[in-house]
Amino acid sequence: MNSIKVNLGVRSYPIHVQSGLLKETASIISDQNNGQKWIIISQYNLMELFGFNLFNQLKDAGFDCNFITLPVGEVAKSLNEFSRVMSQMVELGCDRKTTILALGGGVVGDVAGFVASSFMRGVEYYQIPTTLLAMVDSSIGGKTGLNIAEGKNLVGAIYQPKGVLIDPDILKSLPQEEVFAGLGEIIKYGAIWDKSFLSDISSWLENIDSFPFEEAISRSCQIKAEVVSKDERENDSRRILNFGHTVGHALESHLGYGKIRHGEAVAIGMKCAGFISEKLKMISKEDNLILSKTIAKLPLPSLPHINGSHLMPFIKTDKKSEKGILNFVLLDGLGNAISSTAVTEELIKESLKVLH
Ligand SMILES: NC(=O)c1ccc[n+]([C@@H]2O[C@H](COP(=O)([O-])OP(=O)(O)OC[C@H]3O[C@@H](n4cnc5c(N)ncnc54)[C@H](O)[C@@H]3O)[C@@H](O)[C@H]2O)c1
Ligand SMILES: [Zn+2]
Incomplete structure (x- = not known):
């Protein structure tokens, strides 16, 4: 065991x-x-x-x-x-x-x-x-x-x-859509913590029927356990677990609960966060491509057109914003996440173009 x-x-x-x-x-x-x-x-x-x-x-x-x-x-x-x-x-x-x-x-x-x-x-x-x-x-x-x-x-x-x-x-x-939603969170662990795990996930996703769930779950749990052990109450380093969640939560609220699964919204949010990380030159174009191609292997729902101005109010009221300052999780190199307070509204709006 x-x-x-x-x-x-x-x-x-x-x-x-x-x-x-x-x-x-x-x-x-x-x-x-x-x-x-x-x-x-x-x-x-x-x-x-x-x-x-x-x-x-x-x-x-x-x-x-x-x-x-x-x-x-x-x-x-x-x-x-x-x-x-x-x-x-x-x-x-x-x-x-x-x-x-x-x-x-x-x-x-x-x-x-x-x-x-x-x-x-x-x-x-x-x-x-x-x-x-x-x-x-x-x-x-x-x-x-x-x-x-x-x-x-x-x-x-x-x-x-x-x-x-x-x-x-x-x-x-478990219905297949629920499995894919969970895979969104598994991709997150690779992106924020372990580049080689991300590359394993990417190749495992080529054939979902032989996906090694036990191995992927164990590795994901190890990463979550390590992060939580350092910061139980999310004062600081635990925030990296929210990678993809700022835009993800906003999508869930904007579209209405039940319209999109949490893991699906997070997967889409990770594409936005990857875009911003590349734009700020924190990850290379090649690394962002590895991330977005891995996410693209999940059958994500097609979204209705989303106006950035309609999504922004949800992003601003995100629980991760403190005293009006938003903590946005970015990648500082693939496999390494940081929480940043320097992401502007313009940049978030620009990143929403990856939604379609
Ligand atoms: N506490 C946390 O840290 C944390 C983190 C992420 C999400 N959440 C919360 O988790 C909730 C979403 O959880 P979820 O995605 O697991 O959804 P869920 O608990 O609603 O389960 C989804 C559906 O699958 C069914 N189901 C569950 N296991 C099954 C199985 N093995 N076979 C067949 N059917 C099965 C359930 O009965 C349910 O209808 C949200 O409320 C979210 O806020 C909490
Ligand atoms: Zn989540």
Whole structure:
């Protein structure tokens, strides 16, 4: 089993990556079972796909286990759902010793993680991500979040899990578009951290049927773990994980949620950030071409015409802007990202021409 450590002192935890791992869950976490209640938080479709098997596996191994389901989609990330899950936990007799297993994509992970952070002032939880995006991104680093009417992820906490269990076999049932969206984030890790990983990804993408998911996920998790270990609360170096996200988030908000997947928007945002990095002579034309050709191997949705002036307000209100100054992540050489406050509105608007 490939185990990667997120190094955060007393809050350190392992990320285990291995095909077939879900079937081994009970034995992997058995030393943490002290007779407490275990709650699987998931979605009903995922319970049918693999959650009930996990539930039975845990029961057979002597775990006192229950499950709670959330609706599918962003609607689950609401204060209403949060409050419903909290009440259900009390009804099920949960207490401070209860352990939560978040079985699902980023939506389940964000809600279950926030529930764990606040139920009885905090209980332990494990992330068992089931989408590629969740495996390489949202399950690691402890960011949890709910949406309110005023915006996405405006309520939340940074609360680290006890461990992350990743079984790449689970991806077999994931719709292909969701897989490609997750690949957008994997390309990001190559671009910001490791040029040779980017070149591997590029050649692996020539034939998606033989894409080595276990290897790509492990490498992505190593990179995320390394970045998060240095800057847990995104004061500084963790910002590089937002490469492609400034324009990406703006596209998601401008087009409306559900119109474009997060990973797809990030892939397009990385093309803009690559353009700006080249324009500022921070990467060569050849290196930017390597990046854009890799991104072009993903089947991205064709966008309606986007007027830069309409997108700019979303870019300016990006969460990464502090005191009105925008932190824009650029490449200072392929495989090396930096956060810059020197990117002008004109340059961002000019970069939007890569959208079409
Ligand atoms: N906390 C973080 O650091 C962080 C980072 C990135 C994104 N996010 C959040 O993650 C969310 C998006 O997550 P997502 O892309 O994983 O989407 P998601 O959780 O909505 O999952 C997408 C769909 O796939 C289904 N699904 C999940 N796994 C499946 C499987 N193995 N087989 C078949 N169907 C499966 C789900 O039921 C859902 O319908 C957003 O809310 C975003 O804000 C959080
Ligand atoms: Zn992302």
